Amino acid sequence: MHVPDGFLDAPTSVGTGVVAVAAVAVALRGARRELDDRTAPLAGLVAAFVFAVQMLNFPVASGTSGHLMGGALAAVLVGPYTAVLCTSTVFIVQALLFADGGITALGTNIVLMGLTTTLVGWAVFRALQTVLPKRLSSVAPAAGVAAFVSVPVAALLFVALYAIGGTADLSLSTLATAMVGVHVLIGIGEGVITALAVASIVAVRPDLVYGARRVMAVRELEVRTTGAAA
Amino acid sequence: MTRVARRRVSTGVLAAGVLLVAVVLAGVVSFYADSDPDGLTKVSQDQGFAQTETEHATSDGPFAGYSADFVGDDRLSGGLAGVVGVVVVLALAGGLAFVVRRRGRADETVDSA
Numbered sequence: 001m002h003v004p005d006g007f008l009d010a011p012t013s014v015g016t017g018v019v020a021v022a023a024v025a026v027a028l029r030g031a032r033r034e035l036d037d038r039t040a041p042l043a044g045l046v047a048a049f050v051f052a053v054q055m056l057n058f059p060v061a062s063g064t065s066g067h068l069m070g071g072a073l074a075a076v077l078v079g080p081y082t083a084v085l086c087t088s089t090v091f092i093v094q095a096l097l098f099a100d101g102g103i104t105a106l107g108t109n110i111v112l113m114g115l116t117t118t119l120v121g122w123a124v125f126r127a128l129q130t131v132l133p134k135r136l137s138s139v140a141p142a143a144g145v146a147a148f149v150s151v152p153v154a155a156l157l158f159v160a161l162y163a164i165g166g167t168a169d170l171s172l173s174t175l176a177t178a179m180v181g182v183h184v185l186i187g188i189g190e191g192v193i194t195a196l197a198v199a200s201i202v203a204v205r206p207d208l209v210y211g212a213r214r215v216m217a218v219r220e221l222e223v224r225t226t227g228a229a230a
Numbered sequence: 231m232t233r234v235a236r237r238r239v240s241t242g243v244l245a246a247g248v249l250l251v252a253v254v255l256a257g258v259v260s261f262y263a264d265s266d267p268d269g270l271t272k273v274s275q276d277q278g279f280a281q282t283e284t285e286h287a288t289s290d291g292p293f294a295g296y297s298a299d300f301v302g303d304d305r306l307s308g309g310l311a312g313v314v315g316v317v318v319v320l321a322l323a324g325g326l327a328f329v330v331r332r333r334g335r336a337d338e339t340v341d342s343a
Contacts, residue, residue: 001268001269001270002268002270003270004283004284004286005283005284005285005286005287006282006283006284007274007279007282007283028330031330031331032330032331032332033332035327035330035331035332036331036332036333037331037332037333038241039331040324040327040328041241041245041324041327042248043323043324043326043327044319044320044321044322044323044324044325044326044327045245045248045249045320045324046248046323047319047320047322047323047324048248048249048252048316048317048320048323048324049248049251049252049255051252051256051316051319052252052253052255052256052260052312052315052316053255055255055256055260055263055312055315056255056259056260056263057263057264057265057266057268058263058264059264059266060269063266063267063272064266064267064268064269064272065263065264065265065266065267065268065269066268067263082327085323085326085327085330086323089319089322089323089326090319090323092322093315093318093319093322094315096288096291097288097291097293097314097318098291098293098294098295098296098311098315099286099288099289099291099295100295100296102283102286103286103287103288155269155270158270166279167279167282168278168279168282170278170279174277175273178273178276178277179269179273182269182272182273183269185269186268186269201244204239205239205241205244208241
């Protein structure tokens, strides 16, 4: 869903640019709480992994493809603040080095595919964690569903931005229907990839998965309680 | 806890594994990615605003469009671009994480988010 130069007018692009800069500034402060000597190495790897998987467009409908956005995946693995930094890095490198996503649209792409998928993905993931069993096996499915939801929401936000500053005169309801329709399908891919990736890390090092911290804490308490009773 | 302890992989091994997967995906598997337009591009074509896209400022860069323009072979060109991207993203995001991290462990901050 990389927005190229020219789709949105200059004021809208400046506006999303300001939001993106503010989001990165907040994320730089917040990421300090998420990253320590043990978890910091994972952050760079998550960003590199998101970049790699974003190259893998998968077919979603006749003549249409989609690819991972990655905000929900990164948020569950390394925390939401760090996820904003990881995905923003990916979009900056893509725009500058690979001409993928416009330069003037860089703020738009960070807001849509980085910030939105991270915030929506993390909110849905946390909501699911409160209703699902507090087990490690719940982490990957919750991440997958959160990732699925985040993609059509990002598509809807694009439509909202287009309503504000789109450079062509379009029917917004037709645009919304088309964007949400195709991005629900892309969201399925996002959810499957996210669930598989999170499940892989949870299987070998659940202690490094940010979204599994509460589950790990609960489990350690249970182990200690059992040990004391025995 | 013993079950977890038995399956525990060192951080170094895990990091090497994730990096290897990323390099193989970007360097090799990306060649087989679907080349059809993505969701937004397709919608812009169908709804008739694709032509509002303007020239990209870095479209003549050496790796523009995920192909190394100094390599003739498509497979090598795309694979090299992918690996370069993985390395650059890893260096930037990894470096950033190391700069902003807290020294020591943050195990006690479970409820801070």
